[in-house]
Each structure stands twice: as structure tokens, then as C-alpha cells.
Amino acid sequence: AQKVTQAQTEISVVEKEDVTLDCVYETRDTTYYLFWYKQPPSGELVFLIRRNSFDEQNEISGRYSWNFQKSTSSFNFTITASQVVDSAVYFCALSEAGGTSYGKLTFGQGTILTVHP
């Protein structure tokens, strides 16, 4: 069975600090997909990134970067120079490919990030 663990329940930083959100996953499949979503106070989950298990290249998008390491089953998310608008709950999610797991997302517990001015 697949599992996603976000060990950090809450993180509090001051604006302009860098912050890394950890995500560790478990799966028996060799093909799988990893996601990060942001949930601001409004409630809507905002898609941030999708990676497949064959693409270990790290990605940077503006102040956001992701570090995917299959050797440690981790898919960590770093926000550089954090801003107050980054305050939200961040979810890491995993989906296995094909079979009965097709399309199903397993979410971690989420990390509450608070950025203080």
C-alpha cells in the first residue's frame, strides 16, 4: 500500500527566510507520480508540481524548488525568500500508475506553513 508522510506538522518562519517542507513516500510500484499542492485559507487546493518516478531532475520555478531523490524516497519542497502570501497548508501526494490505483491520490497529513512579516 502506498503512504505519504509529512513529518512537519507546522513550520513558522519570518519573511525572507528559506524553508524546506519534507515529504517521504512509500510505494511498491516502479512507476508512480508525486505532487505538491498548496491550500490557502480559502480552501481550494492549488496544484504546484507533478513529477513521475522516471524523472529525478530537480525543478525550480521562481522561488519554488523541488528535490526528488528516489534513493531516500523523498520529494522535498523549498521556498526561497518566503513571503507572507506563502502562508498555507502544503500537501504532498502520491499516485501509483495503472491497475486499481489508477488516478488515486494518497495525500500526506499536510504541513502548515506560517510566514510572519
Place this chain on the structure above:
Amino acid sequence: ETGVTQTPRHLVMGMTNKKSLKCEQHLGHNAMYWYKQSAKKPLELMFVYNFKEQTENNSVPSRFSPECPNSSHLFLHLHTLQPEDSALYLCASSLQLPTDTSTDTQYFGPGTRLTVL
């Protein structure tokens, strides 16, 4: 136009009421999902519909009854709910082409905050 819309945004109902949640996607997607988000618990997948056909029922109690009349609309009919059913109910959609066995990105609506008295 927001990609995935949900109505109502807030709903308060008694245990003997019957109500329905509505989700509409304007993205041309073929798959739609219902999730439940309770306090202190990870997001839980409830139902999946692909091309209007239900492909997943994650052991959801029968007091929740989904309906998918077409690929753009998804309903969740509620009756005889319990206070523990109070939660944020999120709808999502994904493209999910028939020949594609990968897992597409799911895009979420803003959710319906349900309170059962």
C-alpha cells in the same frame, strides 16, 4: 472562469435533512472526484468517475450518494448524515484520456464546508 466550481460554499444541515453538493468543471476533463477533508485527518478519496462511470467507491457509507450526469457535472447527495460527517468536501477533475495510463494532474474546486448539527 474558475476551472472547477462548487456550490454551495457553506452548508449547515440537520441530521434528517436531504441536501446536494454540486461540482462543475470547465476544463474539458473526463474524470471527476469527491474528497473529504476532516480536521486532523488527511484528505480521503470518496468517489471517482471516469467518462460518467463510477470507477471507485472508497467504502463510503450509503448516506453519501454520488451522481455524474455528464463529464462536466458531479453531485453528492446527502441524507441522514451524522455530526462526524462535518468536513470540507472537495471536488476535483483531471483530463484522463482513454489511452493514457499515467496519472493526470487533478485540479480542485474551492470546496463546500459542511456542518451537520
